[in-house]
Amino acid sequence: MSDPETMRDWSVERLHQDHGQALRVAQMHYDSETDHQRLLVFENPTFGRILTLDGVVQVTEADNFIYHEMLTHVPILAHGAAKRVLIVGGGDGGMAREVLKHDSIEQVTMVEIDAGVVDFSKKYLAAISDGAFDDLRLDLVINDGAVFMKQNADVYDVIIIDSTDPVGPGEVLFTDHFYGHAKARLAEGGILVTQNGVPFLQGDELTGTMRAFKTLFSDYSCYLASIPTYAGGPMAFGWGSDSNARHVDLTTLEARFKAAGISTDYYTPEVHRGAFALPPFVARLIP
Numbered sequence: 001m002s003d004p005e006t007m008r009d010w011s012v013e014r015l016h017q018d019h020g021q022a023l024r025v026a027q028m029h030y031d032s033e034t035d036h037q038r039l040l041v042f043e044n045p046t047f048g049r050i051l052t053l054d055g056v057v058q059v060t061e062a063d064n065f066i067y068h069e070m071l072t073h074v075p076i077l078a079h080g081a082a083k084r085v086l087i088v089g090g091g092d093g094g095m096a097r098e099v100l101k102h103d104s105i106e107q108v109t110m111v112e113i114d115a116g117v118v119d120f121s122k123k124y125l126a127a128i129s130d131g132a133f134d135d136l137r138l139d140l141v142i143n144d145g146a147v148f149m150k151q152n153a154d155v156y157d158v159i160i161i162d163s164t165d166p167v168g169p170g171e172v173l174f175t176d177h178f179y180g181h182a183k184a185r186l187a188e189g190g191i192l193v194t195q196n197g198v199p200f201l202q203g204d205e206l207t208g209t210m211r212a213f214k215t216l217f218s219d220y221s222c223y224l225a226s227i228p229t230y231a232g233g234p235m236a237f238g239w240g241s242d243s244n245a246r247h248v249d250l251t252t253l254e255a256r257f258k259a260a261g262i263s264t265d266y267y268t269p270e271v272h273r274g275a276f277a278l279p280p281f282v283a284r285l286i287p
């Protein structure tokens, strides 16, 4: 792998200080600088088409279902009566795809900072959004999520932070100020969930988010799922709410999942409940 020849055919991700991952580039579909970040879309024999932003894997055709199912169906089915959802980030359209599977959802607002990500995802990663951008319930706003959250007066039943990592444009989405504004945008019984990195390598990020959630919510924690291309072990999803929705029982979840009538490849009510069972090395990161 150290041979320059082989490295030329690989996309090497160096998100972490001492740990990286390399993904073979079988075909480069697009390589561009948007107004905000470096955007690559390339083909990998195992993972299909892959989007990276500033060299960091954002989404792959093969394993995005895990991440998108767990950041949507867990809060929506735990809530039980969600009608309005806000997605911050999510430019590839995968999060919107999963939210819109729920006929009970009446309105989805998606606030994405980089129109280039949406445009290129529509063109090169259409399988991921799978028609979400054409759904009349979706309102796409091109803006910084931090600015939108401060200025917008609407309230939502579920808010999903589907951002890049806290470097570059995503950094503002991991601040106490942002979480405080997000809390103000939650309707009664609302739930805030966040992409919170891989605790084994990004434990400080999770602790930072949980410290903020501790001051904002009566109930806060995280839940886990392993996504192969988010390297380094299970990924944490932050959870904050003033409701008791995190503790909804299995029977209720099963009834709601059945009523929703949606097909999934990772989410089940049992997986939902199990995702909140934290190993000690993760639980210790929650203040």
Ligand code: SAM
Binding pocket: 053, 057, 058, 059, 067, 088, 089, 090, 091, 092, 111, 112, 113, 114, 117, 143, 144, 145, 146, 162, 163, 164, 165, 168, 169, 170, 171, 172, 173, 195
């Ligand atoms: N699944 C990925 C992960 O876990 O890292 C996230 C995928 S999604 C493509 C991340 C999106 O967040 C990108 O489209 C990026 O442009 C967007 N983003 C980054 N910072 C943002 C901000 N401040 N406001 C809104 N969107 C932002």
